[in-house]
Amino acid sequence: MALAGKLETDVEIKASAAKFHQMFTHKPHHISNASSNNIQGCELHERDWGTVGTIIYWNYFHDGKPSVAKEIIEAIDAENNSVTFRVIEGDLMEHYKSFVITIQATPKGEGCTVHWTLEYEKHHGDISDPHTLLQFTVDVSKDIDAHLTAQA
Structure with a gap:
């Protein structure tokens, strides 16, 4: 059984790619307002919102239990609405040596594909x-x- 893996999915949404991207780069602390059942909070630990090297601490609810993750922003590509987070501490590290999350929002018609x-x-x-x-x-x-x- 392979220890390294990669999972991918696409989500079609009505919001613009730029607005969605901005939520994860400059306003992740607002995500708990949008998805309170899943994300309970997001705190800035080091640096500034929207910059590479920023360390963010997440409180989230997954698989029926409260969880935490400390992540560093490894890359931001504003032109392509992409951001990459590396989990450096938290519940996922109990099961994984490394865990990297990349989110890219691509304009499509009135909305975008995430x-x-x-x-x-x-x-x-x-x-x-x-x-x-x-x-x-x-x-x-x-x-x-x-x-x-809803804000539009």
Whole structure:
């Protein structure tokens, strides 16, 4: 069984790619307002919102239990509405040696397609792939979309 893996999904939303991207780069602390069932909070630990090297601490609800993650923003591509986070501490590190999340929003018609990529390396072969976390990303995307389009 492979220890390294990659899961991907696309979510079609009505909000613009730029607005969705901005939520994850400059306003992640607002995501708990949009998706309160999934994200309970987001705190800035180091640097400034929207910059590479920023460290963010998330409180979220996944698989029926409260969880935490400390992430560093590894890359931001404003032109392509892409941001990459690397998990450096938290509940996911109990099962994974590494965990990287890339979110890219691509304009499509009136809205956009949000492409999520989860790349990970498991500690051992008995750990399942994070399919429930992939569904979590879909749910959060839909919540953010509803929040952003209600504001329009």
